[in-house]
Amino acid sequence: MxxxxxxxxxxxxxxxxxxxxxxxxxxxxxxxxxxxxxxxxxxxxxxxxGGLLDKGTLSIREREIMIDRTCALCGGEYEWGVHIAFFKERAGFGNAEIAATLAPDGAVAACWSTEERLIMQLADQLHDTSRVGEALWTALKATFSDEQILELTVLAGLYHMISFVVNGLDLPPETYAARFAQHA
Incomplete structure (x- = not known):
């Protein structure tokens, strides 16, 4: 290539x-x-x-849910695949979680806790509308700290940007990276 x-x-x-x-x-x-x-x-x-892969206010699992869902929604297979390869074990992802990051209805998958579904919904709403609706905002505020909501939102923005870069450059996947087709 x-x-x-x-x-x-x-x-x-x-x-x-x-x-x-x-x-x-x-x-x-x-x-x-x-x-x-x-x-x-x-x-x-x-x-x-600008990276947020250090120890922040979120668990690795919460962080990776946002990153992987955002990359999947953006078609950023390169970055999604790298994150699955490097972080799936540390995030506690099995096949169900990996597949749910790709699925159109992944936010309601049974593999997620109530809190994790909110992260998936946040990724979906930010991607689809660039906004957070009042019902979701209320649920987020009841579950996460302001600092966590801010970190989740910034992660979504960062990984939109990264997806634009990898897609715009049409980067081929790393040899060890997961592929969408393996998990869809």
């Missing part, structure tokens, strides 16, 4: 080399997405500064 844009070539600038080395497990090449963003050092640095 011919790439629309070649990734940056090594050697990378020192801070980029260090960042790329920190992001991946030992022995795993940096993601094609990261290497491609490294073509523009300013964009790469800003992109890396």
């Amino acid at each position: 011919t790439l629309r844009m070649a990734p940056a070539a090594q050697p990378y600038e020192k801070d980029m080399e260090e960042t790329l080395a920190r992001l991946m497990p030992e022995g795993v090449e940096p993601l094609l997405l990261f290497r491609t963003l490294a073509r523009n050092p300013r964009v790469f640095r800003r992109f890396m500064a």
Whole structure:
């Protein structure tokens, strides 16, 4: 497959080399997405500064529900597949949860707790309308802290952006990444 844009070539600038080395497990090449963003050092640095994969107000499972659902809704198979590959065990995802992130009616799947269904509904509403309706807002406020709602909303926005980037560049999936067709 011919790439629309070649990734940056090594050697990378020192801070980029260090960042790329920190992001991946030992022995795993940096993601094609990261290497491609490294073509523009300013964009790469800003992109890396905007990540929310550190310890925040959400559990890994809650975070991954929002990320995976958002990427699935955007058709961002590249990013969805990477997240499933790297985080499914830590998030406690089995086949039912993975499939539900892809399903049109995934927000009501039996595999989710009541709180998790709210995260799925939030991803769906933000994707479909760019807003949160009053009924969902009330349910979110009764369940999550303001800080958690803010983090969930920002995650949805970040992963819309990432989906736009991977889809716009038409990045091929990483060899180890999950694929939509395997789980639909």
